[in-house]
Amino acid sequence: MLRLCCKTKNGSHLMHGLTHRSCVQELKRKVEELTGIPCDVQKIMVGYPPSSLDLRNGEAHLKDYPIKSGDTLIVEEEKNKPKPQDRPAVTKGPNLEVSPVLARRVVPADNSCLFTSVYYVVEGGVYDPACAPEMRGLIAQIVSSDPAAYSEAVLGKTNEEYCTWIRRDDTWGGAIEVSILSKFYQCEICVVDTQTVRVDRFGEDAGYHKRVLLIYDGIHYDPLQKEIPGSDTPPQTIFSTTDDVILAQALELADEARRKWQFTDVNRFALRCMVCQTGLVGQKEAREHAKETGHTNFGEV
Structure with a gap:
């Protein structure tokens, strides 16, 4: 991930979430968000002495420019260019270029949020609260069929006690259950923690090609999905395990939740x-x- 310091007359800001595969337009939007300088009138310079970057191709990737992680970008407003609001009014049609965003899809806090969330993402955005008993039974079946792998040392209770316990609708799932479901669905399940802003990747070394994401606040799980705001386009919940940009976006989402205190301290609640x-x-x-x-x-x- 690129970590860039964006410097203006008003101070410096550290930019997160950009990678060498990000495009120029993403950089411009991030700069506008931090500085308030519209994309069309930005002059971005790097190096010493500072040299201006040619960023006219908004689709070009940052890897094609002399920018390294930790660099300071100097941003100025080009006074000789009219700001967007100063231009003649043009009647706009529908916005066909709205970018998809990663967002939380809230599920009920009914003791089965983990199972509902996993089912939602692995099934491509299917919400079915009735799936929990079936998934609990599936986990119990897998655990009971392999008492050597799922021993009392692993489960914290005997294999038989665990299987009875997990089938109940008032028990909570956690890391053990996520690990089992990752193997069953043959996909990497990434759990992003809003308290610590870290990601735990279950199935990371198994060679899976698919990745799904959950967000966790210390007690409750919700699925994450990529959606186009205001669109009827179905959300995307399954990603490639080579897509590291989606992990960076998930961590940004978790960090935003942490800054808003949207987490539960499990040691104090x-x-x-x-x-x-x-x-x-x-x-x-x-x-x-x-x-x-x-x-x-x-x-x-």
Whole structure:
């Protein structure tokens, strides 16, 4: 990923999300977003002494220009060019060039959000909340068929206890279940964490060609999809494992959520045991309570 410092008279800004495969128009839009200088009147310079870049071909890739990660780009407004708003008004037709964006598709927080989210992305954008029991049963079947691989040391409970537990509709899925589903669907499942702004790639080294993405806030999972705003075009949920740009966009989405505090601190959030109504704080107390009492049905307060 390119990390560029965009310098103007008003200060400097660090640009994320651009790669050498990004096009010139993406760079111009990012500069406009950070500086307020419209794309049409930008003069972008690099190096010392600064030399102006010829960025007239908006489809050209940044790899074709003398720009390296960490470079400082100097941006000025070309005064001799009219700003877009100063030009004669032209009647516009429908905007046919709206770029697709990566977005969160919210699913219900019903203890089965992981299963609903995985099903949504691997099936190409099919939302079916009734899929959860079938997916829970699938996981139980896979686990029970291989007790050596799925031992008590791996599962945290005996193989039989786990299979009974995962079939219940009030239990939550996590890393174990994502790993199993990655193998079953033969695709890389990337989970982007909004608290730590990192991505965990399940099936990364398995040689899969397909990649799907989920976003996770410490408790809840949602699927990620590429969509065209205001369009009826079906969203894209399956990507190539060679598409690193989509991972960069997912991390940007997670970072934005983190800055807006859209995550749950699993070490501090308040829980209540739905069996005995005991109040608990964080995962650690919940695990200890479950170990002491056998109660595993918790609700967030």
